[in-house]
Amino acid sequence: MDLIEAKRVSKSFGGLQAVADLTFNLRKGRIKGIIGPNGAGKTTIFNLISGILSSDSGEIFFKGSLLNKLKPYQIAYLGISRTFQNLQLFDNMTVVENVMVGLHTRTRSEIVHALLRLHQSREEERRIFEQAYETLRLVNMESRAFEMVSGLPFGEQKLVEVARALVSDPEVIMLDEPVSGLTTQEIERLDDLIRKINAQGKTILLVEHNMRFVMNICEEVLVVNYGKMIAEGNPSQIVSNQDVINAYLGEELSIA
Amino acid sequence: MGYAGQVSLGHAAFFGLGAYTSGVLTVKFGFNPWVAFVAGIFVTAFIAYIIGVPSLKLKGHYLAMATLGFGSIIQIIFVQWRSLTEGSSGLVDIPGISIGGFKFNTDLKYYYLVWIFAALAILLSLNIVQSRVGRALKALNKKEIGAEAMGVNTAKYKVQIFVLSAIYASAAGSLYTHYITFLSPEGFTFLFSVLILVMAVFGGLTNIWGGVVGAVSLTILPEFLRAYKDYDIIVYGVILVMVMMFMPNGILGLVESAIQRIRAKWVVKG
Secondary structure, three states, X not given: OEEEEEEEEEEEEOOEEEEEEEEEEEEOOOEEEEEOOOOOOHHHHHHHHOOOOOOOEEEEEXXXXXXXXXXXXXXXXXXXXXXXXXXXXXXOOEHHHHHHHOOHHHOOOOHHHHHHOOHHHHHHHHHHHHHHHHHHHHXXXXXXXXXXXXXXXXXXXXXXXXXXXXXXXXXXXXXXXXXXXXXXHHHHHXXXXXXXXXXXXXXEEEEOOOHHHHHHHOOEEEEEEOOEEEEEEOHHHHHOOHHHHHHOOOOOOOOO | OOOOOOOOOOHHHHHHHHHHHHHHHHHHHOOOHHHHHHHHHHHHHHHHHHHHHHHOOOXXXXXXXXXXXXXXXXXXXXXXXXXXXXXXXXXXXXXXXXXXXXXXXXXHHHHHHXXXXXXXXXXXXXXXXXXXXXXXXXXXXXXXXXXXXXXXXXXXXXXXXXXXXXXXXXHHHHHHHHHHXXXXXXXXXXXXXXXXXXXXXXXXXXXXXXXXXXXXXXXXXXXXXXXHHHHHHHHHHHHHHHHHHHXXXXXXXXXXXXXXXXXXXXXXXX
């Protein structure tokens, strides 16, 4: 079943065609990677799916319903969560509070409940605190739960973002350059984590520059250049594709 | 403003709306002050909502400008709608406030009445901070896109908190009216909005108590500056500039970071 379906989507910024007539799909349960040279439009694709940008033309569907007119927060409610290449963590909060914001879609308390500190509101707080803490445990970050997120090293901040995206139990998780800036050990940890959550039934779409990582973990890879799709297929098809090799001009592609 | 990071220069107008609704309804229509108080809250909340929905789409300086413009318009209405407000000659003989037979007719009694409301306002604010809504506000303050991507309807929460803070201002305005028993439009100008803003920044924006500390210290400060006679305004200005330069997080911000530093030292030693 297709969870996400993009049909002939285009987006330009002034004269720059960031995404051009792009059609692709994301099947349930897959780990799919989007690769391409710098400025190929990969992050723009993410921003179009999550509603941060709206497309000039074309349609994007999630489980058959059109996303085009929806606001980012509405798309989050549907069950699509994401991380950001340039982190979007809330520096004014602790690690666990950041993850608790990720449970916004799973909680109901509104301003009146909060003002009067109603039972429902307090109950909810306790529940989501525990849930957030559990998710931090999953990414091995529980020891940092009460530290300010701004004080953490970059690699750990990325793990907090992953936890925040994961905690609401979304159907699709989009990871924007999850391993850039991470050490080899951190990459291995993240690789394990992604496989683990994929095994639990989560569908994953990721943008990444690290070829080794992508070719290792993804079942399907979409290659874009200048906003256009130049190839799609499994990793072994991609590395032997002449257009892909040309686009990366001299860069070495290997599965190893 | 502190938690959600939205700058309003129109809060003098909300204060004024509360004050004038209370004044006009009690003087011209013989309403009970408490009924007028509640009416003021409804009027102000409604107007804040109408203003908030379009203007909160603006960010930073643009939002400040829009609320500034709104404040000026309201102030002009206070001056010009003479049949209700008596214009710049002012609304006089506003009745005092009482509960049952108990009249709040001395400064001390009124002092306690105001503190009851202030305590209530602080309590409600603290409740919000420690909630899903408070977290959403803190989130959208720092990273609006990140907050949206987590499901936070940023537009909705901004309007809600704007309306709530307008309600606070209105309540304060009504209490002021029945204390001072005389209203003229000069009290509700742009300068008063700036003063409210400065109090918040001075005390510290990252904490509800910051507003309290700021309001108290900036009310007391001019009393001490009387010693400088005509130069008091200059000294006042210099103090504000110094605070902004050396304590960008306000007085409480400074206290917080000092505590953190001491704690860090303890941890290292321990």
